Amino acid sequence: MNERVSWWRQLLFHEWPHRLTVLLVGIFLLQYVLWFMKEDHLWLPETVVIVELTLLATLILEHFSRIHWLLRSLVQLLLIIIINKQVLYSYQVIENMTVQSFFSSRLFLNLYQLTPYLWFSLAAWVAYLAFIWWVEVKWRVYVLMLATVIIMCIRDSFSSVYLWPQVAITIGCGLFLLILSHFQQLRKKDPTAWSYLADYPASIAIPIVSLISLTVVVGAIMPEVGPMVTDPYTAWRTMRGESVNFTTGKGIEVAASSGDTSSGYSRSDAALGSGFQFDYTPVMTVDTTHRSYWRGETRANYTGKGWELGDNDKRAAATAVRPDAILASDPRSAGSKMKTIEVKQTVSVLSEDVYPVLFGAYDIQKVTDLNGGKTGFEPLLWAPSQSELRLNAALNQGYPKTYTVVSQMPIIDEEGLRKVTDTSVRSDMGEYLQLPDQLPGRVRQLAADITKNAPTPYDKAKAIEKYLRENYPYTNKPDLSKGRSKDFVDRFLFEIKEGYCDYYSSAMAVLSRSVGLPTRWVKGYASGQSSNIDEMFGMFGEESLMDPDAAGVYTVRNADAHSWVEVYFSGWGWVPFEPTSGFTLPRAVQTEEISFEPSVVPEVTPSEPEPTVLERHGHVAGIVIAAVIAAAAIVLLIRKFQLVELIQEKLERRRASLLKQKVIIECERLLRICRRNGYVRYEHETLREAMRRWSQQSKWMKSDLEQVLAVFEKAKYSKAEISEEEWQHTVAVVEKLRSQF
Numbered sequence: 001m002n003e004r005v006s007w008w009r010q011l012l013f014h015e016w017p018h019r020l021t022v023l024l025v026g027i028f029l030l031q032y033v034l035w036f037m038k039e040d041h042l043w044l045p046e047t048v049v050i051v052e053l054t055l056l057a058t059l060i061l062e063h064f065s066r067i068h069w070l071l072r073s074l075v076q077l078l079l080i081i082i083i084n085k086q087v088l089y090s091y092q093v094i095e096n097m098t099v100q101s102f103f104s105s106r107l108f109l110n111l112y113q114l115t116p117y118l119w120f121s122l123a124a125w126v127a128y129l130a131f132i133w134w135v136e137v138k139w140r141v142y143v144l145m146l147a148t149v150i151i152m153c154i155r156d157s158f159s160s161v162y163l164w165p166q167v168a169i170t171i172g173c174g175l176f177l178l179i180l181s182h183f184q185q186l187r188k189k190d191p192t193a194w195s196y197l198a199d200y201p202a203s204i205a206i207p208i209v210s211l212i213s214l215t216v217v218v219g220a221i222m223p224e225v226g227p228m229v230t231d232p233y234t235a236w237r238t239m240r241g242e243s244v245n246f247t248t249g250k251g252i253e254v255a256a257s258s259g260d261t262s263s264g265y266s267r268s269d270a271a272l273g274s275g276f277q278f279d280y281t282p283v284m285t286v287d288t289t290h291r292s293y294w295r296g297e298t299r300a301n302y303t304g305k306g307w308e309l310g311d312n313d314k315r316a317a318a319t320a321v322r323p324d325a326i327l328a329s330d331p332r333s334a335g336s337k338m339k340t341i342e343v344k345q346t347v348s349v350l351s352e353d354v355y356p357v358l359f360g361a362y363d364i365q366k367v368t369d370l371n372g373g374k375t376g377f378e379p380l381l382w383a384p385s386q387s388e389l390r391l392n393a394a395l396n397q398g399y400p401k402t403y404t405v406v407s408q409m410p411i412i413d414e415e416g417l418r419k420v421t422d423t424s425v426r427s428d429m430g431e432y433l434q435l436p437d438q439l440p441g442r443v444r445q446l447a448a449d450i451t452k453n454a455p456t457p458y459d460k461a462k463a464i465e466k467y468l469r470e471n472y473p474y475t476n477k478p479d480l481s482k483g484r485s486k487d488f489v490d491r492f493l494f495e496i497k498e499g500y501c502d503y504y505s506s507a508m509a510v511l512s513r514s515v516g517l518p519t520r521w522v523k524g525y526a527s528g529q530s531s532n533i534d535e536m537f538g539m540f541g542e543e544s545l546m547d548p549d550a551a552g553v554y555t556v557r558n559a560d561a562h563s564w565v566e567v568y569f570s571g572w573g574w575v576p577f578e579p580t581s582g583f584t585l586p587r588a589v590q591t592e593e594i595s596f597e598p599s600v601v602p603e604v605t606p607s608e609p610e611p612t613v614l615e616r617h618g619h620v621a622g623i624v625i626a627a628v629i630a631a632a633a634i635v636l637l638i639r640k641f642q643l644v645e646l647i648q649e650k651l652e653r654r655r656a657s658l659l660k661q662k663v664i665i666e667c668e669r670l671l672r673i674c675r676r677n678g679y680v681r682y683e684h685e686t687l688r689e690a691m692r693r694w695s696q697q698s699k700w701m702k703s704d705l706e707q708v709l710a711v712f713e714k715a716k717y718s719k720a721e722i723s724e725e726e727w728q729h730t731v732a733v734v735e736k737l738r739s740q741f
Helices: 002-013 016-038 045-062 069-090 107-114 117-134 138-157 164-189 191-199 202-221 232-239 311-315 427-433 441-451 457-471 488-496 501-514 538-543 613-641 643-676 687-697 699-717 724-740
Strands: 282-288 294-299 339-349 364-370 380-383 388-391 402-411 519-525 552-557 561-569 573-577
Touching: 016 045, 016 117, 016 138, 016 164, 045 069, 045 117, 069 107, 069 117, 107 117, 117 138, 138 164, 294 388, 311 427, 364 380, 402 573, 441 457, 441 488, 441 501, 457 501, 457 561, 457 573, 488 501, 501 519, 501 561, 643 687, 643 699, 643 724, 687 699, 699 724
Parallel strands: none
Antiparallel strands: 282 339, 282 552, 294 519, 339 402, 364 402, 380 388, 519 561, 561 573
């Protein structure tokens, strides 16, 4: 028995420093794989699986150190080829290959089919062996750990890729490798002490592992803290007068010299397209009495590549703005039947950028203050034909830090708008029907097909809006390789068939003009995130229990830059439409004022004198007797009508509804876990859309996410009750996902 124990012990602990080094190097390299997996369009899913399996195969075989290194390397190489073949076949990249074909004239042909994936796995294998050799010396461990941490921290800081867990694990592996390097030095200098450690490694391994693991875990779970000082990169760009973020995004401005673009309010819309990264840097906060889109500028001339100012826009008159003065209305909307509600907004600008306009809900009626006062209005100009509150930057007074505007937000009366049958166009509306001569005919034909059953102009606009929302998926990185047409809208509708707001809004404007609807393209910001949204239900979007159009303070970020359209209807004026999938146009509803008649307010009766001490004691005694009698009666009623059993049944029913809340809370926890690991749910996405995107990005958690989503949708939308088993299973799946990140 003792010989058997000794044999197992020798097998497990023989050359344990080398075994631990191999394990730690494998974990270290795995952090790079996880990093590359988080980068968009860098590694394919099959590449990630191949590299991970290559690291695992190398890890296992390197534990058999007694096998000659040449034979061990040959086995590893064969395993790498087998891994490539099996993974690529399972992903349907190649056809199945037989083992015999590798020992025939088809050897080189088979290896060629495995490229370039084979190169990635061979590079991972060579890197693994090289790193095992590199970390044998302490100073090399320091260089490797510091270089990796610096690179990951820079990438984490200047991108949307979240690498903090990888940084924490890298530091932990580096500390363990330093300790192992110290043990190797001890082995050379003091063989006696080393002999004891080799026989009883647990005596020192347990406290060391516990201490370092506790340090890394505490560091990993520490709450995130915002920066207290400006980072050097931002300070350097600011000192040079440059903006840190690219001013592109949902309102895209494609710069030839730029790298990855980021979302934000565009300065030029002459060339739309490309993709962008979401930039969540705050731009402003809006304290408003009603949620709205924050409108900026309009464009009338579609060139086939993007939008430019029309001739009438360039010649449009602009008037000076005075505090609290009513601004002139668009002359084309004179006598409008459109009802409105008053919306007051106080905008606090957080960005250092200077914009050509001041933002506000459509339609701005007056400006009440600027930077908290009634002075400094000289740079402001009002263009009534475009409903734009412009800023004359030539006066060099800077962009206001705060301002308050009052708007008249239109109430969309669909019943009234559907009564509009006048299709004639005013003489001054021609530019809003402009289309380029080279517009492909299939665009006009599609517009005719969409609206063929629409009886009124408003129905035509709604049909186009619905068609775009339901038939084209939203993405911030459309596959531009599918596009061949020279026309931007034509490429979107018939070739790329996916995109973001610029694609949708431009398409609706062109399709609407194709059927005779005067339309203009509008850009600005979507509403942003309200600080009043309930913490538990707010993350599930506008389906929360709160009013999505309620008053509040909305934080608007670069990622909220947006574009939409406005269509002109005779007798009503300009009406906004939202064709972008996943977005909802804020709605205005007429509210009725509640009045109080003074005659019905009850008169206040004089207070009676306080009772004496004897009266108070008498009242107390009476109350006690009445309470005893009432308690006895309650006991009799409970026994008579079996109220205890009824209460138990009611509690069982209430418990079922509470299980629904528990499921929703558990899903909220899963979203937090995913967000910490780089799986962000965007504002325009439903929970189902976000989980589908995560599943495509990381197929390993597809099954678990589908299980959680099914129970969540049952809890939130179905009348069926949630069972204890379903809730427990949801908790187990969420915990499983948390442990696997």
